[in-house]
Amino acid sequence: MTQTPIVIVGGGIAGLACARTLYDAGRSFVMITERLGGRIYAESGMSWGAKYITKDYHEVRKFCDDGLAIRIRDVYFETVNGPFSLFRRGGLKNFPKLMNVLRDVACLRCELLKFRKQARGECQKHVLQDYPLIQRWMKLPAKDYVAQQGLCELHEKFIHPILRATFFVTVEEVNTLFYLSALFPTWVCAYEADFTETLSKLGQGFGNQIWYDRVMTIGQEGGCFYVQTPKERFEAEAVVLATPVKVVEKLLTGVIPRVVPQRMQEVVLRTNPFGVYSEEPFHESSVCVLAVEGERKPIYEHARIVMTARDEPVLCLWKNRDGSDTVYVKGSLSTSAADPSILENGKYETELKPQFESLKKYYSNFKIRKAVHWRSAITISGPSWHCLNPQENLFVIGDHNICGLEDSFLTGQYAANVLLHKAEPCLKKCEESL
């Protein structure tokens, strides 16, 4: 058994931000994680998880390099007549409607910038009470926003492909907050981030405090927390849980046998000892990321980014600097239960048959070099958010309320700041205030 003041479970950007802040303040902790980096998984200069950042990612940009700028003229939208750019003749036909949407994007950006300044020192849900506009958009289903603004044509041609390419969802699956945030790269400078140095920069100095293992359960006994892995039991005064939503649900309800029926599970979830998820507001979108080498067909040859609109498995093609493409497709791999599951030099023609067939439309010849499947790619939060600090010394951080690197990072800083007595604990006060 190992005793330590703080255990951080999960070494993605949220857990690492927490660890970095604690380490810089001289506090001891142990981080237990299956893989370092989580969804910022970069290898040989290629990003298999998060890909772009914007100028507004003030914290994240301290730890990664702004790569190539993403310009709207680099993006082509697939239509029945082939790929089309907004800058081609007829592309800006919907200009007035587009300006209305971009005005809302600009307002949201203003609010979010202020929101983020507060979120470093307060629970996101608590901060939310000061932002009625964000609240309104998170309660408004995106499809209602599209109808109210009369956006049908603009949505089909332009926004729907962006939503599919960035959040891997359709308009029916998100609220207006997600819908408008998908458009940030059209309004704010965005870059294809280079995360090659990120893990070494963020994790510098505390490599010996990282324990590579899978946490099985978390519980409370005699006034302290225990964290159980297959090899070790840790006892701690505080636990910071920085894993995807589905893992949080499992870990905090580790006592529930897997086989209990769904309805029962919901009852138990509602009464789980930590009371973290009292409602069922989440789902996660999944995606397969492929490295494709080959020759694009002439009409697609010059487009750096191609976003597709129809219900085919291919969501987006993105040209890399080495000439290969990163391709996002719907679908999953059967290789392993790990997240992400990875297939190298496999039988892609059989494993990813519909995806393979769809790719023939874009390439004269091609080869898939590697496939990475994320079961938990993007967390789609619903109309209510969750408390980051539901109980004394217990934190649940990450992208559960707002998805994306910068906001995940800030949740890590918030947890650390409470532990360092630089911020107020929330202890569900956020629920009374809303």
Ligand SMILES: Cc1cc2nc3c(=O)[nH]c(=O)nc-3n(C[C@H](O)[C@H](O)[C@H](O)COP(=O)(O)OP(=O)(O)OC[C@H]3O[C@@H](n4cnc5c(N)ncnc54)[C@H](O)[C@@H]3O)c2cc1C
């Ligand atoms: C394909 C893809 C593209 C994306 N594109 C963008 C983008 O362009 N821009 C952007 O801002 N965001 C993007 N995102 C979202 C962004 O990556 C996430 O919001 C963010 O990385 C979440 O960070 P996190 O630390 O909360 O979670 P994660 O990065 O998922 O980290 C969780 C950590 O917990 C560990 N873990 C899980 N279970 C256990 C367990 N039982 N025991 C121990 N450890 C465990 C994992 O190994 C991992 O290290 C993208 C995501 C994906 C998948």
